[in-house]
Structures are given as C-alpha cells and as structure tokens.
Amino acid sequence: MAEAIDEPLHRRLGMTDAELAAVIDELGREPTHLELAMYSVMWSEHCSYKSSRAFLSRFPTEAPWVLVGPGEGAGVVDIGDGLAVAVRIESHNHPSAVEPYQGAATGVGGIIRDIFSMGARPIALMDPLRFGSLDDARTRYLFEGVVSGISGYGNSVGVPTVGGEVVFDDTYRGNPLVNVFCLGILPTERLVLARADGPGNLAVLLGSATGRDGIGGASVLASASFEEGDEAKRPSVQVGDPFEEKRLIEACLELLDAKLAVGVQDLGAAGLSCAASETAAKAGAGMDVDVARVAKREPGMNAVETLTSESQERMLAIIEPANLDAVLALARRWEIRATVVGRVTDTARFRVYDGLFDAVGVPGENPQPPIGDERTALNSDTPPIADVPVESLGDGPLYHRPVARPASQDALQAADPGPQLRDKFPAGADLSGELLALLTTPTIADKTWVSRQYDHQLFLNTVAGPGADAAVLRVKDTTKALAMSTDGKARFCHLEPRTGGRLAVLEAARNVACSGARPIALVNCLNFGNPEHPEVMWQFSEVVEGMSEACEALGIPVIGGNVSFYNASGADDIHPTPVAGVLGLIDELGDRPPAATLRAGDDIVVLGAIRPELGGSEWAAVVHGLDGGMPPEADLDRARTVHELVASLVRERSVTGVHDVSDGGLAVALAEMAMHGEVGIKVELNFDGCTPAEACFAEAASVVVCSVDPKDTAAVCGEAAAAGVPARVVGVAGGDRLIAKGAFDVALTDATRAWRDAIPSLMSGA
Amino acid sequence: MPVFNAHVEVTHLPGIADPAGATVERALPALGYTNVAQVHIGKTINLVVDAPDADSARAQVNEMCERLLANPVIEAYEIVIS
Amino acid sequence: MPVFNAHVEVTHLPGIADPAGATVERALPALGYTNVAQVHIGKTINLVVDAPDADSARAQVNEMCERLLANPVIEAYEIVIS
Amino acid sequence: MSARIGVVVFPGTNCELDVEYALNQLGGAAERLWHGDDTTKGVDAIVVPGGFAHGDYLRTGAIARFSPVMHAVGEHARAGGPVVGICNGFQVLCEAHLLPGALQKNAGLKFLCETVALRVETTSTALTNLAKPGDVLRIPINHFEGNYVCDERTLAELRAEERIVVRYTDNPNGSLDDIAGICNAGGNVVGLMPHPERASDPLLGSSDGIVLLTSLIAAATQRATILV
Ligand SMILES: Nc1ncnc2c1ncn2[C@@H]1O[C@H](COP(=O)(O)OP(=O)(O)O)[C@@H](O)[C@H]1O
C-alpha cells in the first residue's frame, strides 16, 4: 500500500498518464479531484469499453423487429400483440470473488434495474455460472454463496430464475464467473429511453441513501487485474436490499404508466456521475447536480464519494417540474426516498455544485443530513466543483490493443485426444464406467441442488423451467411464448476461439429450437482475461468474429452485450468464456411442448451427423485429462437446417420428447432423456467413421435426439430427408436399463443415482 | 477438559448497509415510536466448547468466527468467554 | 431528552427448535471442531431511544419487543440499557 | 354475480398478480387491497398472498401485521369471513395471531422451490370444502421459512379439533407433525405454505390447486349469499 500513496492521484484512480493528458486537453486546465474521479470511472474499461469497442461493431444488430439495439440499458424486440421484450446480460465476476453472496445478489439487482429502466417489468432471470473444481473448499464456499445470493435476492425481489448454467473448470479457480441474464416485458408504447430531454426538467434520485459502498468499484474491480485477497484494490462490499428494489420496480413502472417521467435511468457503475451525465449526453443537453440534495447514509461523505458511490437500489427519474408533487406522492406511497438532485440545462456541460439548489430555489429541498453532519450552507455564487463537457465523460478513449495468436496455440490444437482414446477404448470396450463417470462430473450432473433454491415459477408463466433445454414462458393473454437459453463452452474457445464463438451461439440457438421457437435476438456476455495481453485480445477478436458469423448465418440480431476483462486465476488468464443468451419466439404455444424425455415404446431418432470429434469434450478433457485438439466443426448451414427441422417437428408435435446433444455427447443426452422419462433404452450407436466410444461421447454440433411414436417415425424421417438432415432410428425406449449394444449397459437406477447425487454429496460437507 | 460458554455477537462493519435495521427503523414511527434511531440488527451465536483454558477456548472460537460464524468481509464480531 | 442505547438479544424459547444453530453444529466437526456443542443462534437489535430516564427507556423497549422485535410464541428476549 | 375476493398487497408482496389471475380464471372476482387502507372494501373473502412483505426483515410477517388493513382483515375473520394466507400470507396470519404457532427456517437451511405432495386432512374449511379427505395434491412450495412450530398444547389442540388442514406426505422442511397448513377453530381462517395458484393450469404442470381455489370461491359465494 505504501508505494501506492506516493503515486500521483490519476494513477491511484487507475488512469494512465496519457488519459490524464487527454482530460487536461479536454478541459484546457488541470481537472479538480472530483472531475478526475469522474473521468477515471467513466473512462474505465468497465464503463467505456475502451479495449473492446473497436471489435463489438462487428456484431450484426439489425432486424425489422428490433426496437432498441446495443447501447441502451437493454435491448428491446417487438413480439407483436402490442408487446415488446427487453433483455440484457451482465457479469458480476469480481465482486462475487470478494463476497459471493452479496456479489451475486447485487449482480441480480443491477441487471433488473437495467430492465425496468426501459419501462419493462422484469419477469425472468437466468444465471450462467462458472466455478473452479468442487474438490476445493474455497470453490464450494463461492458456489454455495453465489447460489444463495441469487436465491436470496431474486426470490425476494420477485423475479423468477427460470434457467442458467453451471460449469466447473479449474480455469476459474480464483475467479468465478457470475453472469446474470434478465428478461422483461412491456406494452410497446411504454418503451422509454433514458434521456434528460427538456432544459428545466428535474432529475429525481429515487431509492436508497448513498453510502460509501463500492466507491470506484467499477473502475478498480472490473478494470484492473485482480488477485485473491488483494486488499489494496478491494472496495467496500455493496450489500443488496431486494425489498428496496421491489418497491423501486413498482414505483418506477407506475411513474411511467402515469406518464410522470420523461425517462428513468438506473445508477450502476460510477453511480450518480454516470447516470446523470449519460442521460443528459444522450439528449444533447446539459445537467447540473447538487450533492447537498443527495441523501447520504453516513456522515462526512465528500462530493467525490457521493458522485461515484455505487450504492445499490437507486434510480434517476427525469421529470417535468409540474409533475414533481405527483412524483413525490407516488414515492411516499411506496415508501421510497425521492430528492431532486439535478436539473437539465442547455449548456451541454455536466456541472456539480454543493448547496446551490436551495439557494437559487430549484424545486425540492435538501434531505436531512446524516447524524454528525451539518446542514450544507446555502451558496449561490461559489463556482461548481466540477464543470466538464457532458459528452466527454461518455466518450472515453478507444484502444486498438495489440493482438497476437498465442505461440502455444498450434501445439495445443495438435494434441488431438482421438488417437490415444481410440487405442484405450477400441471397438468392443465396455463404456459403462465411462458413462457413469460422465454423469457424475459436476458440469453434467443434475443441477437441482441449485435450481430448487430459486423461485422459478412466479408470474405463472413458466411452462418449461430448470431441466429443459430452453426455458419457455407463456405470454399471458396471447397465443405466444418466449424461449431462452444461455450457453458457452470455454474449452472449445480455448482450443479454437472462432469456432468456439460459433459453437456458443449454435448451442443456445439449438436449445431454443428444441422448444419449437425461432430465434429473434441474442445478447452476449464476454468474459475474458487481461486485455493488455495480446493473446487475450486475439481470443477476443476471434470469438467476436465467430459469434458474428453464426448470428449472421442464423439471422439473429445481437441486441446487447457486456464485456468483462481481467478475469484471471493468479497469473493465468481464464479460458475465453463467451456466454450467448438466445431469445426465441413461439407464435402458437398450444399445449406444453415436448420435454427432454423419452416415452416407453417410442422409437429413438437421432437427427444430424455424429462425427469422431472428441477435442474439448467432457469425456476427453475431464474424465481423461486430455484437453487439447480441435473443437467440433461448426457448420453454420447445417446448424440452420437442423434447427429449423427440429423446431417444426416440435411445433407439429411429431415428437414426444426432444433433447440436443451437448456436454457428454450422445450417450449423456440419451441418459438424460431416459432418466427424465424414467424408462430404459435399447440402442445401437453405429456412425460412419466413429468408434463406439466416439459415437457415445463426441460433442458434435447440431445433433438432436427425439422420442417418436412408432406410427410417426416414417414421417419424421421423411421430413428430415426432405430437409437434407441425416436421421437414424438408433433404437427404442423401454425396460429399466441403459443398453447400447457393444458400448454400455447400465441400470437406470444406477445412472440416476450417480447423476442426481453428485453435486449434493460434494456440497453436503460444504 | 473444562467446558466454557462462548457468546459471539456479529454486527455489520461500519459503512456496510443494514437493510433490515433500516426497514425496522422506518416501521417504528407507525407503531407510535417516534423517538427511536440507529436501529441495527445483528446475530448472536452461543455455544459450549471444551478447551484446556479460557484463552485457547477464545482462540478456537475466534478461528470459528473467521471461518464460519462471521463473514469478515462485511461483519465484525465480539467474543465473550465465561 | 437524554438518549439511551438499548441492546436487545432475542433467542429461541427452550424447547423450540433452532434450525440455524443445529446446522452450524452439524457443520463444525467437518471443519475440525469436534469439541463444540449446544450451538444456538439468536438475533441482536441495537437502537438509540430518547427517554426521560433509563427505566422508561427500558419500559418502551420492552413494549417494542412484546409487539414487534420478538415473537413471544417462539422467542425470549433480554434488554440491556446503557 | 361472482364472489368478490380481496387480495392484500404489502410492500414486498409478490404473488398478488398470480393469485388474482388464477382466481379470475376460475370465475372469482379478485381485487387488490392496499396494506395502508384500513378496510377490506366489503369483499366476501380475503387472500393474503405470498411474497416477502417488508423484505421478511426482522421476522417474516412481523412488520406486515401492523399495517392498517390487517385490523380490517381481523374483523372480517372474527365475523366468520373466509381468510386464506398463502406462504408469506400464512406467516403474516400467525404473526397477527389469527392462527397459532409460527414458521421458522427450513430444517435444511435452504430456500426450497419444488412441487410436493399434500394430503388433505380436513374438508370443513374455507380452502378444502370441495376436496375429499385423503386426497393427495401435487402443489409447489416456495419458501425459506416454512418449518411450522408451536407448543405442545397448541399441537394437541390442532389435532383434537382437526385443524390440521393439509400435511406433507414427505416432509420437506422439518415442519412439526408434517404440517403444511392449519385453520382456526371456525375453519374460516386457513394458512398454508404451498401455493395453490401455481398448480392452477395444466400448462404449468399441475392443476391440483384448482380444487382449493374453487373451494375458496365457494366459501366466498356462500358468504355473499348469507350477507344479502
Ligand atoms: N445456475 C442454474 N440456474 C438455474 N437453472 C440451471 C442452472 N444451471 C443449470 N440449470 C438448468 O439445468 C438444465 C441443464 O443445464 P445444461 O446442461 O446447461 O443444459 P443444456 O446442456 O441444454 O444447455 C437447464 O434446464 C438449465 O436451465
């Protein structure tokens, strides 16, 4: 810590000398402490995307139904019937590494605010999670804490968690990934953008009092390499209050319904300085803020702390002065603190005062100061303590960081696990133990231990929840339903980032197709290592390219995303981990779509081509520790045909069960369906060019398993043929054993026990 | 080995928000208590521990607090051994 | 009017199960604490109250406990005024 | 005209829309009752729905019971009017002493959202009058504090007076005597942890809650006819 003290202020705030020079150049003078603090946060990686912006423009973002694309609080799409859907995904990785419960809880709170700031009612959450190995006590502590935090906040605030992912891999040992996806629904005409239009309008701060929590959290935590127990960089932990947030949701939606607000903006990273300047910048207006008007939780808070605090559960509403009384009355009814902290100007500048508003009679009044503080003296003439061009805070530096393919990449890709495993498991080898081993690996094992801790049913929309390929929510008073899935396999991206990026999109879209939906939007959360490492920037650019190619091929617009850099375990950057969240629309839901299940007596039909692709598979990498090679091929045209075929088979209800092949391969997909349907299988898995082991455990893309009533089998295979998709009847559902001729023979009860007990037994001692 | 009673009181670190305390404080005036402030809600753990002497009992309970009973990142704790 | 600090400790009535305490007690041996027993988890409420004197402060806090801070059906409480 | 059923909303309540939707689908006429109003607006029956009134801070239901509306709810109950508390609503009714006992943290010390099997034990109540004793219903629970406790005497009383309305067939939370729901001496006030509204549509996986909600609507209708 000592040497940090001697550092100049801008460096202690995480700014480079060049960035300071740019500020001085912008202002034509040395910045004040407050100004420097605001720039340091607003120009941080987390707020400014300075390292990633150059690449993100690659994503396709257009479609006729897109109402709001990237750049706003959330992306919004039109789903007809006068309704729109808002979605967003965000990471809260570093806070969760420091304090798992509060880190995850405040992550949930933050993303929910993004959704209702658009005028949408948040109705669903999903939580893609990544942890180290569960053998490690610290990891169990983080896993337990993160899940309790999501449960504790999400359940209480009243937004159901309808799906997610949990992946365990050593690459996340010191740096768990906590991503949260949120979906909201709104009458299209209620859509609002956070703009501070109209000089003379007032900015009302709603919600919690401002404390010292998370000062510099965004810039310091998410924008600098962070090691476990790094006290110097650890900001005070933010504590979430779901009860405050629940009241904020209701109050803000009422405000917008009653047309009492021009716009509402959440306070997130960089707190009030970011929210107030952004709303003004978007409208090309200016904003004056008076710190004396901000209700403070602790005595002795200075202007810097007040403007950059990341205290949770706060919103900024832009209102016309005539509506102030009505707004305050509404806030009182919901027991929400509301103070006028700003006024919109036509100066195009962001100015901060202390005590001006009472003096010059801006409507409203200073809140009670916390015990221990004096009331702020009136002053109408003292100059602002910050005065900067409003848009300059928003347009931070743009970096074109060096990009370099890792020298180790060729060797990594050359280490194909195929030959070794072919020797070890020749045709005829008994794979029963291998299947059981896969079913017990925590990444594949049953996640009920997690999902039962989440309310996944509130609002009576959840037609398919945890356990389904995609969560399906009915849209009340319409024939429609929404399908959503989040996916992203880092090991594939580590081996070949462009293919890995494609595969992340394909898996999420495939899961959505299995519910009979057509994909209408994608949001992504890009979790990467240190962007100052050229290898990381190469991985980043390749993943973005791969995801973009897949989105173009499938016709899915990207309507939002989030980038989290500086994720590392000790000195090692994490594997590149993009998470793709795909939203699908079902026009005519009808009855419940088929689940990932089998029905006794049905034929089992495999759609798509199984290939001997073991690179990056759970079997090769986790069970046998062979984590090199190339990921499965990601043929985009093939994917599109398979998705369309599966979606239409599901819509016609020509199948009684459907499940895609992902982690663990075809054998695990079959086992999952059998366990769900509580029925055995009798199959033969012969695929050209594959040993039985490869047919069982390769994670080939664009393969889907169906349970089909024998009377429909011919028709289903006919449709597949017509679409040019290989279809093979591999066997039937029945009995109480999982039998694949010449491959495995396992009692259903043993498989179920292995799969169901894996995580609970690892956690029972936690 | 002698047994000791340990009484642990866990409170929020200064500056850490206490939503429960704040909510109770907001509720009290409606019940007619307008003269109450600074409500903070914490946790107590009472337990019995075998140890050679009071000091090692305290040392052990202190370790339990660090590892399980309290969350040092956001909580402070006080131990009384008797 | 003078202000008093009130410290309230709320515990389970004897005979009423204490799931949190039981869970902690179950967890401790796994952490190597085999010498701990009778773990009970309670709540503390600290607040500041204006009152003419300590007795009326206690009387008021006692009333708050009866009505709000504790649930007499399952909980006991102790008040310390300072 | 269909029975008017009031659904109480406290700050932090979150199941009011669901209960309203389910009741209306089944032919009831639900309307919301704001916690700050000291009236039940003359409704025939009242539901205190699930959620996290006042964040469940301090104790579940502890603060909610002081809301003005609870005074009116108490009068409605004492006058024999049907009152059903679901989940957090059950906790509120216990805190308000409209039902005996209390609900503590689940024995497993984890939040539980899952579908459980309930056995109907008593049918002379506002919530079970259309069900048959011994019926087994599959209905979701969704709580952290569903572990029912009371003293020996109260338990003996509940048993003797057949006031245990529904029991878990496989106790998920450590609840005393597998209690999932109880009623007052008159049978007009019922509290239960499971959420019937979440089992009110085949699309959602179970319709077993319908018999409970229609029982409530029946009780409300009967109440309406008595009063006119
Ligand atoms: N963290 C979580 N929260 C809620 N549900 C989860 C979580 N992790 C996994 N699930 C659920 O478990 C099921 C299996 O997850 P996963 O194996 O990732 O599905 P898929 O392989 O189809 O993407 C999914 O329905 C998913 O929603």
Ligand SMILES: [Mg+2]
């Ligand atoms: Mg899937």
